[in-house]
Amino acid sequence: MIAIRKFYYGDYGESKNGTADISSSNKTKNEWPLWEVFIRSKQGLDHKHAGSLHAADAAMAIENARDVYTRRMEGLSIWVVESKYIHASNPDDADALYDPANDKAYRHPTFYNLPDAVKHM
Amino acid sequence: MEKNLETIFQDKIDNEIKIEPKDWMPEKYRQTLIRQISQHAHSEIVGMLPEGNWITRAPSLRRKAILIAKVQDEAGHGLYLYSAAETLGISRDEMYDQLHTGKAKYSSIFNYPTLTWADIGAIGWLVDGAAILNQIPLCRTSFGPYARAMVRVCKEESFHQRQGFELLLTLSKGTEQQKAMCQDAINRWWWPSLMMFGPSDDASPNTAQSMQWKIKRFTNDELRQKFVDMIAEQVKVLNMTLPDKDLKWNAETKHYDFGKINWEEFWQVISGNGPCNKQRLDTRKKAWADGAWVREAASAYAEKKAAKQSMHAA
Numbered sequence A: 001m002i003a004i005r006k007f008y009y010g011d012y013g014e015s016k017n018g019t020a021d022i023s024s025s026n027k028t029k030n031e032w033p034l035w036e037v038f039i040r041s042k043q044g045l046d047h048k049h050a051g052s053l054h055a056a057d058a059a060m061a062i063e064n065a066r067d068v069y070t071r072r073m074e075g076l077s078i079w080v081v082e083s084k085y086i087h088a089s090n091p092d093d094a095d096a097l098y099d100p101a102n103d104k105a106y107r108h109p110t111f112y113n114l115p116d117a118v119k120h121m
Numbered sequence B: 001m002e003k004n005l006e007t008i009f010q011d012k013i014d015n016e017i018k019i020e021p022k023d024w025m026p027e028k029y030r031q032t033l034i035r036q037i038s039q040h041a042h043s044e045i046v047g048m049l050p051e052g053n054w055i056t057r058a059p060s061l062r063r064k065a066i067l068i069a070k071v072q073d074e075a076g077h078g079l080y081l082y083s084a085a086e087t088l089g090i091s092r093d094e095m096y097d098q099l100h101t102g103k104a105k106y107s108s109i110f111n112y113p114t115l116t117w118a119d120i121g122a123i124g125w126l127v128d129g130a131a132i133l134n135q136i137p138l139c140r141t142s143f144g145p146y147a148r149a150m151v152r153v154c155k156e157e158s159f160h161q162r163q164g165f166e167l168l169l170t171l172s173k174g175t176e177q178q179k180a181m182c183q184d185a186i187n188r189w190w191w192p193s194l195m196m197f198g199p200s201d202d203a204s205p206n207t208a209q210s211m212q213w214k215i216k217r218f219t220n221d222e223l224r225q226k227f228v229d230m231i232a233e234q235v236k237v238l239n240m241t242l243p244d245k246d247l248k249w250n251a252e253t254k255h256y257d258f259g260k261i262n263w264e265e266f267w268q269v270i271s272g273n274g275p276c277n278k279q280r281l282d283t284r285k286k287a288w289a290d291g292a293w294v295r296e297a298a299s300a301y302a303e304k305k306a307a308k309q310s311m312h313a314a
Ligand SMILES: [Fe+2]
Pocket: B044, B073, B074, B077, B153, B157
């Protein structure tokens, strides 16, 4: 069996980026690459991940994204990026990465008790 | 070790924490989801065929535009769901292959023919109506990409049922012939719609596991009862009837009682012997084969363009 390089959804971390764990057949050899689609729903807002699709190139990815993700005025601007270029943190590292933020309550304004007399702060 | 991972996994599910593609999950959970999501995707795609038959024959420009929009939505639903399944490690081509070789199933309802224009109304009202009841709880299903896809699907779905009902309502106020057409379509689509919820609970052994994993939120029979209660009321507005002499309000249970479903028919259609199984699959396979040159040409063009670009860059 030939292991081929496949690119999954952006939710996969670096360790999973690449080789397939289930489908390593050659069935995908002709598949168009996978793209992640980001949509700006309103002027002034960030682009947000909307989903993914297959397309032969960037122009086609944008056209397809327009057809599937913006048929009801959901967007004013589309970004597409080939899924293989997305680098993601590993969920197994979540404790090490995000735990230190937990015990620093003094970073939040509610940590500070001030008399009611103080206004507008 | 394995046990430990499994406990962590179940804890997350019990606490309504979504499972994302890279998280550890039991192999059976992954396989169940791949099967369910890809079947769901196939249903959206094959589901375009019976309705697509009527696009060129729609009675007015308004109806035609509506039907095109609906069918286009279903294509999108297929795409969202295929993408969700792909995050579990199966490729799009593999799923297509499973569909085209008959290895994968799709909803048996789409193996029934659309014989009159009224069928388009009945499909919207009953088939999309049943689908919506199935799909709303799936917006809270435990696998993140599936749940997100369903949120999108449900948003788009609501007009499907309404346009179907409105279509039938128009027929129900028309000529005697139009009224008859309306009733006939309801008669033919009612029982297959009830079957869309799947076998009764005592005949679906996997339900308990799927409920524990929160892939499913309600049992088949619970959803079916909800559907009957809803439709039994709505049909009155149409001044039509449902083809079930046992359909009766039960003041005690506060639900409608209804007649026996012909499960023999259900299993026959599932196993390939419905009225249109062969036709549907043949249409799909032909579309896939006919599109091969387009897929290849687009790939070749993209490669050529990329090569040119890297030459310029060099
Ligand atoms: Fe749909």
